Amino acid sequence: MNCWAVLGIDATQDQALIKKAYAAKLKITRPDEDPFAYQELREAFEQAKHWHPHEQHDQSPISAQKMTASLLNEVFQQDTFSAQATAFKARMLQEQDIFIRLEIEDAMRYIGMAWPAETPFPALVFMAAAQEFDWYNHDPEKSRDQLFEDLLERIWIEYELKMAQSDSIHFRFYHLFSKSKRTAALMHRRIPNWVLRTAGFFDLARGVKATLTHFDTVYAGQACAATETRNCHWWRAYFNETWHLHIWHHLGALVVSLIVAFFSMAFIARGLDAGVGFGYGGSFYCLYLISAVVIQILHRQFNKNKSC
Amino acid sequence: MVTLAIDLGTTNSLVSCWKDGEVHLIPTVFESYLTPSVVGVDDKGAIITGAPAKERLRTHPDHTVAAFKRAMGSDKLFKIGSHILRAEELSSFVLKSLKADAEAWLGTTVTQAIISVPAYFNDLQRKATVAAGRLAGLQVLRLVNEPTAAALAHGLHESESTFVVLDIGGGTFDISIMELFEGIMQIRSSAGDNYLGGEDFVDLIIKSIADKHAIQLEKLTGQQLAGFREVAENLMKTVSTQQSASYQLVVNETIDGVLTRQEFATLSEPLLQRVRQPLERAIRDAGLKKQDLNAVVLAGGASRMPLIRSLAAQLIGLIPTSSQNPDEIICRGVAIQVGLYERDASLEDKVMTDVAPYSLGINVHNEHADKKEYQPLFSPIIERNSPVPVSRSDVYYSMHDNQKSISFNIYQGEQRLAKDNIELGTMSIAIPPKPAGEVKVEIRFTYDINGLLEVDAKVWNTDIHEQLIVQGNSVMSNDEIQARLASLSSLKIHPREQLENTYIMMRGARLYEEALGDIREEIGEKLSFFEAILNRQHHEEIKEAAAAIKAFLDEVEAALKV
Numbered sequence: 111m112n113c114w115a116v117l118g119i120d121a122t123q124d125q126a127l128i129k130k131a132y133a134a135k136l137k138i139t140r141p142d143e144d145p146f147a148y149q150e151l152r153e154a155f156e157q158a159k160h161w162h163p164h165e166q167h168d169q170s171p172i173s174a175q176k177m178t179a180s181l182l183n184e185v186f187q188q189d190t191f192s193a194q195a196t197a198f199k200a201r202m203l204q205e206q207d208i209f210i211r212l213e214i215e216d217a218m219r220y221i222g223m224a225w226p227a228e229t230p231f232p233a234l235v236f237m238a239a240a241q242e243f244d245w246y247n248h249d250p251e252k253s254r255d256q257l258f259e260d261l262l263e264r265i266w267i268e269y270e271l272k273m274a275q276s277d278s279i280h281f282r283f284y285h286l287f288s289k290s291k292r293t294a295a296l297m298h299r300r301i302p303n304w305v306l307r308t309a310g311f312f313d314l315a316r317g318v319k320a321t322l323t324h325f326d327t328v329y330a331g332q333a334c335a336a337t338e339t340r341n342c343h344w345w346r347a348y349f350n351e352t353w354h355l356h357i358w359h360h361l362g363a364l365v366v367s368l369i370v371a372f373f374s375m376a377f378i379a380r381g382l383d384a385g386v387g388f389g390y391g392g393s394f395y396c397l398y399l400i401s402a403v404v405i406q407i408l409h410r411q412f413n414k415n416k417s418c
Numbered sequence: 419m420v421t422l423a424i425d426l427g428t429t430n431s432l433v434s435c436w437k438d439g440e441v442h443l444i445p446t447v448f449e450s451y452l453t454p455s456v457v458g459v460d461d462k463g464a465i466i467t468g469a470p471a472k473e474r475l476r477t478h479p480d481h482t483v484a485a486f487k488r489a490m491g492s493d494k495l496f497k498i499g500s501h502i503l504r505a506e507e508l509s510s511f512v513l514k515s516l517k518a519d520a521e522a523w524l525g526t527t528v529t530q531a532i533i534s535v536p537a538y539f540n541d542l543q544r545k546a547t548v549a550a551g552r553l554a555g556l557q558v559l560r561l562v563n564e565p566t567a568a569a570l571a572h573g574l575h576e577s578e579s580t581f582v583v584l585d586i587g588g589g590t591f592d593i594s595i596m597e598l599f600e601g602i603m604q605i606r607s608s609a610g611d612n613y614l615g616g617e618d619f620v621d622l623i624i625k626s627i628a629d630k631h632a633i634q635l636e637k638l639t640g641q642q643l644a645g646f647r648e649v650a651e652n653l654m655k656t657v658s659t660q661q662s663a664s665y666q667l668v669v670n671e672t673i674d675g676v677l678t679r680q681e682f683a684t685l686s687e688p689l690l691q692r693v694r695q696p697l698e699r700a701i702r703d704a705g706l707k708k709q710d711l712n713a714v715v716l717a718g719g720a721s722r723m724p725l726i727r728s729l730a731a732q733l734i735g736l737i738p739t740s741s742q743n744p745d746e747i748i749c750r751g752v753a754i755q756v757g758l759y760e761r762d763a764s765l766e767d768k769v770m771t772d773v774a775p776y777s778l779g780i781n782v783h784n785e786h787a788d789k790k791e792y793q794p795l796f797s798p799i800i801e802r803n804s805p806v807p808v809s810r811s812d813v814y815y816s817m818h819d820n821q822k823s824i825s826f827n828i829y830q831g832e833q834r835l836a837k838d839n840i841e842l843g844t845m846s847i848a849i850p851p852k853p854a855g856e857v858k859v860e861i862r863f864t865y866d867i868n869g870l871l872e873v874d875a876k877v878w879n880t881d882i883h884e885q886l887i888v889q890g891n892s893v894m895s896n897d898e899i900q901a902r903l904a905s906l907s908s909l910k911i912h913p914r915e916q917l918e919n920t921y922i923m924m925r926g927a928r929l930y931e932e933a934l935g936d937i938r939e940e941i942g943e944k945l946s947f948f949e950a951i952l953n954r955q956h957h958e959e960i961k962e963a964a965a966a967i968k969a970f971l972d973e974v975e976a977a978l979k980v
Contacts, residue, residue: 133600136769142759142867145807152771152805 113161116154121161128158359409363402370397421559421760422520422531423752425567426509426547428487428588428615429719431455432749433516435524436757439764441571441750444523446515447917451746453519455588457511458482459499460920464910467515470917473924476648477931479640483508485617488589490550491542506546507906510553517554518914531556532759534752536590537563537775538610540830541842544869552899553906560759561868565594566605566772567751568717571742573598574754574768579712580606582700584693584730584738585748587718589615591693593700595711601767606704607803608775609696614689616654616720622685623650623677627665631673642669657682658723683725690729697733703803714738717747774865777802780826781836783817794836796829799863806869811862813878820851824859828873828886847875847884919952919960922967929974937974944970 114121117131132155141148371394423441425432430452434443443451448469458471459481466474475482481499489496489505496503513531521528535547544561551558565583572581578599585592592610596603624646628635638646649665656663662678701708714736720726721744730738742750757765779798799812816824825846831839849857862874873886912920926945930938944967951963 129599129602133602133769136602136771137767140769141771141805141807145809145864145866148771149805149808 113154113157116151117158122158123161125159128155132158359402359405362405363398366401366405367394367398370401419530420520420524420526420528421756422517422528422556423749423756424513424516424531424533425564425749425752426487426512426533426535426550427455427719427748428485428590428617429455430588430745431512431516432746433520434749434753435520436753436760436762439757439762441753443746443749444516444520446519447522447914448921451749453512453516454484455487455509455512456482456484457486457498457503457508459501460912462910463499464912465501465511466912466917466920467511468917470912470921470924473921473928476644476928477641477924479644485589488613488617491540491544491546501909506550507553507902509547509550510906511911513550513554513556514911515914517556522914529555529557530559532560532562532752532756533558534562534564534567534748536585536587536610536612537565537592537594537608538590538612539869540612540776540840541869541871542840543612549899553903560755562752562755563592563594563605563608563772563775564590564748565592565608565610565717566596566770567748567755568715569594569596569605569751570603570754570758570770571747571751572713572715572739573603580706580710581713581715582697582711582734583715583717584697584721584726585610585717586693586720586723586726587615588617588720589613591615591696593696595700595704595706601769603768603770605770605772606706607700608773609700609703610775611692611696614692616718616723618689619654619686619720619723620647620650622689623653623682626681626685627667627675627677630675631667633669633673638669653677654682654723658725679724686725690725693726693729694733708734711736715742715747716740717744719745772806772867773803774800774806774808774869775802776830777832778828778830778842778863778865778871780814780828780861782814782826796831796833796836796839799861800865802832804865806865807867809862809864811860811874813858813860815855815859816849816852816857817854819854821849821854821857822851823848824857824875826861828871842871843873843886845873845875845884845886847877848882849877850880850882919948919964922948922964922971925971926967929971929978932978933974937977941971941974 117128117135119127119131122128132151135151136148139147139151420435420437423434423436432443432451432453434441436442445451446453446468450469453468454472456471456475457465457467458474458478460466460470460474471482472484475484480497483496483498486496486505486508490509492505494505496505496508513533517528517531531551533547533551535544539547547561548558564587565585568583568585569581572583573579573596576598580595580597583592583594583596585594590610590612591614592608594608595606597606598604624635627633627646627650635643646667646669649667653663653665657677657679660679662676664674664676667673667675701711711734714730714734716722716727716730716738721738727738730736754765755770758768758770777798778800779796781794782797784793784795797812797814800808800810804810814824814826823846825844827836827844828842829836829839830842833839847859849859858878860876860878862876864872864874866872870887875884875886876882923945926941926948930941930945933941948963948967951959954960
């Protein structure tokens with residue numbers, strides 16, 4: 111609710127009118143009876159007194175705070191993420207005069223305070239809102255990019271607190287966010303492929319992907335672009351799924367290797383034993399790997415489907 | 419149920435009530451509205467308060483104390499006779515005597531009161547005042563700022579106006595700016611000085627006379643000092659109305675001298691400077707200019723000084739209005755506050771709003787500080803002159819990795835370094851172990867309409883939550899109050915019915931001391947005669963004799979006044 115709604119009059123610069131409206135409201139909102147309502151009324155009064163039609167003024171913190179809470183309530187009645195994001199943006203546009211040009215820290219605080227702990231924090235929505243409403247940063251030394259990095263970091267801190275107990279996929283995703291520079295790079299698709307190839311990053315990357323696939327419609331393009339190009343390679347599937355997931359692939363590879371070994375035992379043994387020095391075991395292992403990859407590729411081709 | 423309106427002053431206290439849509443000041447036994455804020459012990463060990471005690475200030479300085487309001491909220495102890503008492507307890511005797519006067523006048527018992535305090539009284543001093551009320555058997559429903567009360571008294575029958583109240587009492591100096599519109603009485607800002615008042619001007623005169631005649635103040639006896647003080651008080655009053663005043667002082671030898679108004683003005687210059695600064699701040703905080711002010715209202719006894727009047731006129735460019743008696747205006751205002759509190763029908767369309775005169779906040783780490791000289795900084799949460807009641811919060815971060823708890827102190831004041839402000843309390847909250855800066859604690863200050871503070875700390879996104887209702891160290895706790903109530907009730911209080919006669923005896927004793935020769939002898943004779951009549955306990959006879967001796971003493975006093 112903006113100050114004029116609190117005072118119950120239309121926007122005006124007529125001081126006498128503002129005072130009259132305030133006096134009328136004050137007589138039914140006494141400071142000793144309803145301190146909270148009085149504080150809100152008084153802030154609305156001070157704001158109204160200094161209102162100018164051609165200037166934008168900083169908004170009263172208390173009304174913005176209250177506003178955010180009611181807004182978020184409304185948003186969370188939607189089921190899907192995209193519906194939430196749309197509702198959020200739509201409501202914010204409606205309440206432009208409150209949300210426009212907030213200091214970014216304040217905006218975050220209001221949202222952080224009102225956000226229910228069990229629901230993911232839509233970082234992307236927040237960033238979109240920041241751009242939309244021109245939320246500004248108090249610190250003139252920081253560029254907008256730096257600001258967003260900070261923002262992500264803060265969002266992550268909020269998140270970690272909320273998710274600390276559950277080892278959910280979101281937690282891992284936001285764990286990634288803790289390294290804000292990497293996160294920013296990821297969001298801007300700047301991470302080189304070779305970084306992702308290093309072992310140990312896959313778990314994380316998988317977490318990111320899983321989370322990003324939650325971001326349907328509006329943000330789906332970004333989400334997939336951020337992960338698909340570099341993560342959906344055959345070798346990724348191979349490493350991820352051969353070793354960890356599909357026992358049938360292992361068994362298949364074993365059978366194939368045994369058969370091939372049986373038929374070419376003498377040849378392989380003689381050739382490799384002399385030339386490379388693998389011995390039976392090593393040769394067999396090579397055979398096993400090659401067959402596993404072939405089976406995997408066949409499997410992939412066969413099921414070429416769902417992902418993105 | 420009547421609620422008393424009490425102005426508990428440094429020098430004088432008053433009581434009034436709101437009845438039938440108007441203010442009624444309640445007279446004391448001595449038919450005056452003023453009860454001197456003086457407490458003493460009489461020869462039989464009973465506590466006496468008010469006018470008779472003031473008479474004994476001169477004759478029995480070791481058994482009498484005054485101006486104890488200045489020690490409210492501190493741990494200072496006063497010794498009167500064999501009793502050692504705190505300022506709250508001394509104030510409670512004054513309150514009790516006011517309560518007794520009011521009960522006699524109203525004909526009913528009274529248990530509730532609204533008491534005025536200087537706007538610039540801090541949290542500790544306010545709590546001490548409430549404690550004094552409880553010790554006197556009064557439930558303090560509300561505290562009201564003195565300049566606010568004066569503004570109410572002045573503004574009740576005005577319509578649109580913006581005016582400034584200068585309240586210079588015995589010990590404190592307060593300024594408030596009030597704006598009136600549409601029946602709303604809105605305090606825009608308050609400022610002041612807790613340690614500036616009429617008594618300081620008296621101290622100045624004492625010091626200058628002592629310097630002039632090479633009197634060593636430390637070497638004087640209590641009685642001599644009390645006499646000296648009385649002379650200085652009279653001098654101040656005289657110099658206010660005349661160009662110069664002469665004095666006679668008996669300290670080992672008789673000293674004669676003259677104090678001119680010009681001299682007094684030069685002496686007071688540093689004190690007057692201390693009036694200017696809060697005034698300018700109040701105007702600035704209200705977002706006004708001097709031209710926006712329509713009137714200057716003076717309150718408090720010391721505002722009678724022409725020096726103060728001319729300073730006010732010079733600083734603001736307006737002649738102070740003198741429509742109301744400056745001694746009574748505050749008490750009248752408190753009675754209006756009682757009416758507002760009770761929602762009296764005659765005040766239906768009036769609403770008063772006040773402000774918090776101090777900033778309130780906590781101490782925070784100083785990032786740029788030298789490690790050796792670590793000085794925490796003050797971080798205000800509620801800024802001064804915010805309308806009350808008010809509730810505000812700010813967010814603070816942890817400083818060290820795996821920090822286990824966040825501790826902070828609560829301060830009241832305007833200084834940059836936390837230690838320069840008044841500490842009100844300490845609070846600590848456990849936090850989950852996290853890297854530095856990753857734990858956020860939201861600290862909320864809620865300041866209610868009586869000026870009492872509640873602090874709430876909450877760790878974000880957890881259930882960890884702490885609450886503190888600020889109770890200073892130098893303020894009596896509930897248990898202490900209960901304990902003191904028991905011990906005070908064992909103290910004998912001089913019976914009220916005899917007060918009037920005791921007062922005559924004490925006044926006579928003081929005049930006996932001041933006078934010489936024949937007059938002195940006559941006083942002695944009349945006093946002995948009166949004492950004899952008192953012992954006979956014949957009511958009619960006593961009444962007659964009292965009237966006669968009173969007239970006589972008035973005559974003597976007039977004669978002695980030079």
